[in-house]
Amino acid sequence: MTQTATFGPIATRKLTRSDGSILIHSEQALQPFPQTITQKLMHWAGHTPDQxxxxxRNAAGWGQPLTYANTLRRVEAxxxxxxxxxxxxxxxIAILSENSLEHALLALAALHVGIPYSPISxxxxxxxxDFSKLRHTLTLLAPKLIFAQNGRxxxxxxxxxxxxxxxxxxxxxxxPVAVSFNDLLATTPTTxxxxxxxxxxxxxxxxxxxxxxSTGLPKGVINTHRMWCANLQQITQAFPxxxxxxxxxxxxxxxxxxxxGNxxxxMALYNGGTLYIDDGKPTPDGIETTVQNLRELSPTAYFNVPKGFSMLLPYLEAxxxxxxxxxxxxxxxxxxxASLAQPVWSRLEALSRETTGRVVPIITGLGCTESGPSALFANWPGSYSGLLGVPVAGLSVKLVPDGNKLEIRYKGPNVTPGYWQQTAATASAFDEEGYYKTGDAVRFVDETDPDKxxxxxxRIAEDFKLSTGTWVNVGILKASVLAAGSPVVQDVVLAGLDQEYVSAILFLNPQACQQLADLPANTPQRVVFQHPAVQQFVDALLARLNQTATGSANRIARAIVALDPPSIDLGEITDKGSLNQRAVLQHRAVLVQQLYTK
Known part of the structure; x- marks a missing residue:
């Protein structure tokens, strides 16, 4: 039977201070939460042991899931x-490998007895x-135990x-190259x-x-039990x-x-739910695995990055x-x-209406690793791309003027105390009042009504000035490109610092380009991207965007297609598929030079 989503209250309080900063709080009080995350495991193992x-999934199917009771038994061993x-x-403890049952059990065991662990990309x-990032993270961790799913x-x-x-x-x-995970499971727990x-x-x-x-080597964000549990309670109050x-x-x-991970x-553990590990991902091969899983299982909430929703859409429509x-x-x-392109948003809403007779709400918010992750939610039906919502219960949000923008900063029980073994980075991450400085810029939907x-x-650091002194709002312009270019344009990096005009490096969706050019699925990606039909699309896209441009700051004069995918070694992309503008511009300087060669 179709179920109706229910959302928490959104009443907020706003205070503008004499220094120009603005404080925003939720009117909703943060309810009590457990002291440690595995208290929830113990609770559900006692109350719903067989859940x-x-x-x-394995070769034979989904197999026997781990119930709460047998999860706790294994965790104690x-x-x-x-x-x-x-x-x-x-x-x-350092965990090097992908999501798995054993990964989860080891992590929960470490949590249960207070041993810090780190899941590494x-x-x-x-x-x-060259293992440079792995070497860096391991050196900071100095692990006593290192886990990998497959030793070979x-x-x-x-x-x-x-x-x-x-x-x-x-x-x-x-x-295993040394110790088998079965040895851990075979241990008899004591008092x-x-x-x-x-x-x-x-x-x-x-x-x-x-x-x-994104701005150098990875920093290790400390997550305490309070930070994690507080944020899970905040999320649950936003989505009761x-x-x-x-x-x-x-x-x-x-x-x-x-x-x-958080x-x-x-949320599955906190609320006694079930998490089916999907071994797919939003790649040409991985999406097939995801779709097969979704053919068999019905989620009550579905989480993804924009790229994942874009790749899932054709299957849902077909x-x-x-x-x-x-x-x-x-x-x-x-x-x-990342931002979800409005055309993708609209197609998802249309599909849900066609299938269920109602529009399934599409929700997002704002946060970061340092906030556990959730700080804001647009937790109400009728939201739209770019809307971030209001602060979660118990979090104090400060908006600080930075030029013509407002940087958003956080202070609350869900905010990290700092970075592991990096005192200088910790000190520079917080302002004089103890607010975490996110570097994200926001603005009000309606300055007279913060509840909107x-x-x-x-991003404060992403924006740049043209040689004319005109500021370019990268976030807004990027969102416009993605909305107009969907589904062909998968991501974009904007250039133009100290130049006369804005230009763009486009990262394209191979499957959408194959369809556009009417090419076989096995056509090499570089050949697909260089097809005349693709270039015609890019030319038409720029013309369409520039019809509504009001000046040099939101007009893209030139664009070039990146023929090679972004590199994780060079820091151009994260595991989730989001691009690092600074790294792309640095490592693709040749493309930037072409964009500014007359």
Whole structure:
């Protein structure tokens, strides 16, 4: 039966101060939350022991999911193994590999007895040519135990790690190079596990999440138990439908990122729900896996990045049965990580109306790794691309003038205390009142009514001036390009610092370009992107955009197609697929030069 989404209250309070800064708070009080995240695991193991918690497809299908009761039993066994290793203060666990049942169990065991762990981007170990980011993150962590799902697949990375830390315990599930994960599961727990858990407090470090390194090498964001639990309570108050009935998620988002690891796994655990691990992702091969999973399972909320929704759309439009399964129990769709193009948004709304007779709300917000992640939500029906919403309960938001923009800053129980082993970075991240400086710019929908929410206004550091002294609002202009260019244009980086005009480097969707050029699916990507039909589309796109341009700051004079995909080694892209403007401009200087060669 179709269910109606329910959302929390959105009343806010606004105060403008004499220095020009603006404070915004939610009128809703933050309700009590547990001191540690695994208190929720213990709660559900006692109250709904047979409720499925985690499942992952294998060769035979979804198999037997981990229930809350058997998850807790396994967690206690692994926790005893960890205690037997006698972790000292500052010792950590590093997890190198992808989302998996064993990854989750090891993480929960570390959380249960107060050992900090860090899920590191698998790309650092598998696709990197020099392991520079992996070496950097491991050096900061100095791990006592290192986990990889498959010992053979991760053998080069593990060998490098062993060279750095000869005494570290190397644990794998498949083809272990040292210790088998089964050894951890076979450990008999003692009363030491319960005693260690009692010593865990809200201030205990739960995990270290590394940023994508958009402005240099990754920084390790400290996530305490209080920070994580507070944010999960804030999210639940914003979306009380999650607590009304155990949620069901089918999710691919990587756990080394706060969106997948904190928000999605955390919301399933916090509310006694089920998370099906989707081994797909928004790539030409991975989307097929995602679609197959969605043909079989009906989520109650579905989370993705804009690229993922764009790639899913053609399947939903082509398959009525998939649509029926997908929308059957869906309270809302949620996107983050980048702006969702309005044409994609409109097509999703049309599909939900066609399938269910109602529009399934599309929700987003604003946050970052440092805020746990959620700080704002546009948690009401009828929102639109670019709308960020209002602050979550218990969070104080400060808007600080920066030129002609307002930078948004956060202070509250869900905000990080700082960066792991990086005191200088920690000191510079907060202002004199203790607010975390995000670097994100926002503006009011209506300055007289803060309940209408805030709009994204780009990144403070991304904006640049033309040689005329005119500022270019990168966030707004980029959103316009993506909206007009969807689905062919997948992402865009804008150039023009100290130049006479704005230009663009376009990253295109290979499948959409193949269809546009009427080329076979196996045509090399560079050939597809250089097809005359694609260039004609780009030319027409610029002409269409510039018809509504009001001046040099929002007119794109020239554009060039990036023939090679963005590189994670060079910091051009994150695991979620979002682009780093600074890195792209730096490493594609030849393209920029072409754009400004007469």
């Amino acid at each position: 499925p918690f985690l499942a992952r 692994i926790a005893q193994y960890l205690l037997d290793l006698q972790f000292a203060e500052g010792d950590t 698998p790309a650092y170990a598998l696709t990197s040519g 697949e991760y053998a080069p990375a593990l060998a490098m790690a062993r060279g750095l830390f000869p005494t570290a315990r190397l644990v794998s599930v498949e083809e 030491a596990v319960a005693k260690a858990h009692e010593r865990v407090t809200g201030d205990t470090v739960a995990k270290i999440l590394f940023t994508s390194g 439908c999650l607590a009304a009935k155990p949620p069901v998620f089918i999710d691919w988002l990587p756990w080394n990122h706060t969106f997948g 928000h999605n796994v955390g 398959e009525p049965d998939l649509r029926a399964t997908f929308f059957r129990n869906l309270h809302f769709l949620f996107y983050a990580g 929410g805030l709009l994204f206004d780009g």
